[in-house]
Amino acid sequence: MVMKIDRDSSRFKQIVRGKIRENLRKYVTHGEMIGRKGKDLVSIPLPQLDVPHFRYGQNGRGGVGQGEGEPGQPIAAGDDEGDGQGKAGGDPGQHVLEVDISLEELAAILGDELELPRIEPKGKANITQDKVRYTSVRRVGPESLRHFRRTYVEALRRQVSEGTYRPADPKIIPIKEDRRYRSWESVPEPVANAVILYMMDVSGSMTDEQKEIVRTESFWIDTWLRSQYDGIERRYIIHDAAAKEVDEQTFYHTRESGGTRISAAYKVCADLLKNHYDPAEWNVYCFQFSDGDNWGEDNKTSLALLREQILPKCNLFCYGQVESPYGSGEFLRVLEEAFGDEHEVLVTSEIESKEAIYDSIKTFLGKGK
Amino acid sequence: MSALLHRFRPLTPEMEEIQAQMEAHARSYGLDFFTTVFEVVDSEQLNAVAAYGGFPTRYPHWRFGMEYEQLTKGYSYGLQKIYELVINNDPCYAYLLASNGITDHKLVMAHVYGHCDFFKNNAYFAHTNRKMIDEMANHGNRIRDYMDRFGIEEVETFIDNCLCIEDLVDIHSTRIKRRDDSTKYHFQDATEEEEDAPQATRFQSKGYMDSFVNPKAAMDAEVARKTRELQKKEHFPSEPMQDVMLFVLENAPLKAWQRDVLSIIRDEAYYFAPQAQTKIMNEGWATYWHSTIMTKHAMIEKDLICYADHCSGTLAGSRTRLNPYKLGLELYRDIEDRWNRGAYGEEYERCDDHLAKKNWDKKTGLGRQKIFEVRRVHNDLTFIDEFLTLDFCREHKLFSFGYNTDSGYYEIESRQFEEVKKRLLFNLTNVGRPIIYVKDGNHKNRGELYLEHRFSGVELELKYAKDTLTNLYQLWKRPVHIGTNLENSPVTLTFDGVEFINPAEEKAKK
Numbered sequence: 001m002v003m004k005i006d007r008d009s010s011r012f013k014q015i016v017r018g019k020i021r022e023n024l025r026k027y028v029t030h031g032e033m034i035g036r037k038g039k040d041l042v043s044i045p046l047p048q049l050d051v052p053h054f055r056y057g058q059n060g061r062g063g064v065g066q067g068e069g070e071p072g073q074p075i076a077a078g079d080d081e082g083d084g085q086g087k088a089g090g091d092p093g094q095h096v097l098e099v100d101i102s103l104e105e106l107a108a109i110l111g112d113e114l115e116l117p118r119i120e121p122k123g124k125a126n127i128t129q130d131k132v133r134y135t136s137v138r139r140v141g142p143e144s145l146r147h148f149r150r151t152y153v154e155a156l157r158r159q160v161s162e163g164t165y166r167p168a169d170p171k172i173i174p175i176k177e178d179r180r181y182r183s184w185e186s187v188p189e190p191v192a193n194a195v196i197l198y199m200m201d202v203s204g205s206m207t208d209e210q211k212e213i214v215r216t217e218s219f220w221i222d223t224w225l226r227s228q229y230d231g232i233e234r235r236y237i238i239h240d241a242a243a244k245e246v247d248e249q250t251f252y253h254t255r256e257s258g259g260t261r262i263s264a265a266y267k268v269c270a271d272l273l274k275n276h277y278d279p280a281e282w283n284v285y286c287f288q289f290s291d292g293d294n295w296g297e298d299n300k301t302s303l304a305l306l307r308e309q310i311l312p313k314c315n316l317f318c319y320g321q322v323e324s325p326y327g328s329g330e331f332l333r334v335l336e337e338a339f340g341d342e343h344e345v346l347v348t349s350e351i352e353s354k355e356a357i358y359d360s361i362k363t364f365l366g367k368g369k
Numbered sequence: 370m371s372a373l374l375h376r377f378r379p380l381t382p383e384m385e386e387i388q389a390q391m392e393a394h395a396r397s398y399g400l401d402f403f404t405t406v407f408e409v410v411d412s413e414q415l416n417a418v419a420a421y422g423g424f425p426t427r428y429p430h431w432r433f434g435m436e437y438e439q440l441t442k443g444y445s446y447g448l449q450k451i452y453e454l455v456i457n458n459d460p461c462y463a464y465l466l467a468s469n470g471i472t473d474h475k476l477v478m479a480h481v482y483g484h485c486d487f488f489k490n491n492a493y494f495a496h497t498n499r500k501m502i503d504e505m506a507n508h509g510n511r512i513r514d515y516m517d518r519f520g521i522e523e524v525e526t527f528i529d530n531c532l533c534i535e536d537l538v539d540i541h542s543t544r545i546k547r548r549d550d551s552t553k554y555h556f557q558d559a560t561e562e563e564e565d566a567p568q569a570t571r572f573q574s575k576g577y578m579d580s581f582v583n584p585k586a587a588m589d590a591e592v593a594r595k596t597r598e599l600q601k602k603e604h605f606p607s608e609p610m611q612d613v614m615l616f617v618l619e620n621a622p623l624k625a626w627q628r629d630v631l632s633i634i635r636d637e638a639y640y641f642a643p644q645a646q647t648k649i650m651n652e653g654w655a656t657y658w659h660s661t662i663m664t665k666h667a668m669i670e671k672d673l674i675c676y677a678d679h680c681s682g683t684l685a686g687s688r689t690r691l692n693p694y695k696l697g698l699e700l701y702r703d704i705e706d707r708w709n710r711g712a713y714g715e716e717y718e719r720c721d722d723h724l725a726k727k728n729w730d731k732k733t734g735l736g737r738q739k740i741f742e743v744r745r746v747h748n749d750l751t752f753i754d755e756f757l758t759l760d761f762c763r764e765h766k767l768f769s770f771g772y773n774t775d776s777g778y779y780e781i782e783s784r785q786f787e788e789v790k791k792r793l794l795f796n797l798t799n800v801g802r803p804i805i806y807v808k809d810g811n812h813k814n815r816g817e818l819y820l821e822h823r824f825s826g827v828e829l830e831l832k833y834a835k836d837t838l839t840n841l842y843q844l845w846k847r848p849v850h851i852g853t854n855l856e857n858s859p860v861t862l863t864f865d866g867v868e869f870i871n872p873a874e875e876k877a878k879k
Contacts, residue, residue: 004429005417005437012434049435051532052836054803054851057828062771062779064793066686074778075770076689
């Protein structure tokens with residue numbers, strides 16, 4: 001039976017989405033979502049969705065319990081946002097509303113809120129893949145694809161016309177001729193594939209705080225790009241004076257000391273692009289995070305690599321500079337001098353603190369590329 | 370309604386038989402209930418019905434959806450499970466969970482008959498509408514109709530506003546007449562029209578005797594008295610009014626449909642109030658009877674383990690949560706035992722000898738009779754006040770606990786009987802909510818609403834107070850205030866339509 005609850009339930013979800021939208025900046029800023037990410041769902045803790053009433057505050061909390069223990073003995077951890085009703089039989093502590101929301105939906109909210117344009121994949125219409133779609137009905141086919149309703153209707157029609165249908169005892173028995181089966185056709189669909197290349201400076205000057213920012217920002221970038229492409233691949237490159245490709249885990253948890261040579265990372269990046277990602281087939285996104293420190297004479301090499309081997313293959317090359325107590329922040333200026341403010345592919349952004357992540361995402365993805 | 374209900378599954382013949390048995394057992398003990406209709410539902414349906422407070426036809430609102438989400442999640446993670454759900458109605462409707470075993474069905478049915486008896490006989494339920502299922506369906510239709518006409522968003526927001534004061538009702542007004550019913554035939558008397566300023570009665574006297582015949586002190590006193598009376602009459606409402614909902618309903622500038630929605634919510638609040646007022650008694654009573662019926666009659670060998678398991682689950686105590694099933698059950702048993710032994714009254718109270726008291730037995734045998742009387746006349750508050758004794762408190766190891774702001778933990782405060790009882794009674798007073806009444810509906814002579822919190826040592830939660838005032842403003846449409854105490858001094862919190870003003874906070878800033 002259709003329960004009325006479905007309506008209220010979806011109404012509630014709608015309100016929740018509104019809440020998430022309202023507080024999106026907060027969620028973006030705090031890395032809370034990461035680690036909560038399931039396969040396709042994220043669980044978002046919403047503090048309260050509640051009809052307010054007059055009720056007792058802190059010093060009214062408490063009640064009567066049963067069991068052993070001496071006065072003064074703690075029995076339960078308090079919670080700052082406690083239930084506060086102090087009811088007999090009311091649990092101390094409170095329920096946080098955990099709302100499951102799909103990554104797709106989250107991306108949609110992010111897109112709406114940040115007014116991100118939908119990405120136009122660059123001319124990839126020539127890459128196609130066959131997709132199976134059930135579009136028609138046939139008289140033959142495997143039993144597993146039997147179309148029950150059509151079969152039933154056919155049988156009913158036949159029985160009525162044969163005069164064997166009795167309304168008092170409406171038994172419908174399909175025979176072989178009545179059977180109908182779903183049938184499919186192959187539809188060639190253009191596939192847009194994308195690869196995201198993350199590069200991060202892991203030299204001594206990058207602290208945990210900066211990495212946290214990178215991590216949070218890349219979560220949102222992932223979420224958005226994932227909603228725009230069918231297949232997404234991610235590659236991670238870390239570098240100090242030397243560079244190497246690593247997996248996601250290592251990427252976020254490595255800490256090296258030593259100098260910084262950005263060209264090393266660019267070299268690895270360029271090689272990866274050359275060997276695996278033909279720009280004719282792939283939408284390439286590069287995100288580089290650094291504190292802007294680079295070995296003085298390395299800038300020239302880096303720029304050359306970037307200009308000749310990387311930028312031409314990219315949809316977007318984003319350089320995010322996090323502020324670090326040790327870094328000079330030099331490289332951002334170098335890039336700007338070399339390429340100017342308005343480059344077609346290269347986007348730069350300064351991320352001073354967690355609060356800046358929100359705007360930085362907008363800068364990076366606001367181009368719709 | 371019935372059409373909808375009958376889309377649930379019917380009872381199987383086996384269950385019908387059990388129902389007949391259980392009903393017979395219940396009646397044999399003198400339980401007295403309306404006809405009880407059992408419906409078998411699956412967990413999703415049960416959660417949905419429970420989310421609606423038992424009424425599948427209730428008006429649409431997002432919070433039911435939220436409730437449903439939580440119940441469903443809790444159920445699917447195996448954290449919680451609703452065993453039984455009974456509706457106070459004539460006939461009573463009770464929902465059984467289809468996936469339950471037969472032992473559970475027996476237990477639940479016995480339990481349900483306890484509730485049904487309680488609904489029918491407890492004094493606090495006397496005023497409730499016994500055709501509430503129909504009423505709720507009507508409410509639902511009316512609100513759905515308003516939603517069609519004025520928009521879901523608009524109506525739902527208004528409902529949200531109304532729900533803020535949902536608990537500001539006068540739960541005792543159903544038994545105590547607070548004011549005369551106003552009739553439309555009441556015209557204001559010409560003499561009621563007060564003339565300008567009150568004047569003292571002046572007796573005739575010769576000029577030199579005047580100060581003796583009409584002493585100044587007496588004259589002044591009379592003027593003061595008259596002025597007071599006048600003020601009282603001018604006061605609006607004339608007496609502080611605890612039914613804030615009613616006051617708003619009668620006096621706020623609402624549209625007709627809004628008035629109707631608010632009255633619907635008020636009706637439902639009064640309908641549900643006694644359930645909150647008698648949680649311990651009601652659950653205790655039902656538990657007492659399922660336990661009695663199961664152990665004395667209905668249980669067969671193979672039921673034993675399952676019954677014991679589930680019964681102990683229901684009665685499990687916890688240090689942070691006083692189980693109403695357990696407390697109620699034990700109190701009824703204690704009362705039954707005491708009245709069976711005659712362990713009450715002056716002679717018993719005066720006896721100092723612990724041993725003599727313990728072995729007291731006058732063979733009065735009034736226990737059963739007494740608990741039936743108790744279930745008729747008491748609510749949780751009076752029940753605890755009357756029957757929670759020192760011995761009981763010790764035997765069941767009750768303690769009071771409170772929140773320690775320094776440590777951030779709930780800590781055991783005391784095992785003193787007086788303290789425990791005081792805490793418990795406090796938590797039950799006005800169903801654990803602050804007592805708030807309308808003091809002035811024309812505050813500062815500017816049509817502002819002034820509520821007063823009857824302060825009893827516990828402050829209001831500020832964040833909630835702010836939101837509640839904000840929402841209340843949406844109903845009253847003029848600034849709203851609440852007088853309360855913060856940090857030991859009286860303050861007035863205000864929402865003036867633009868911002869929330871808390872004088873205590875502003876003082877602190879300065």
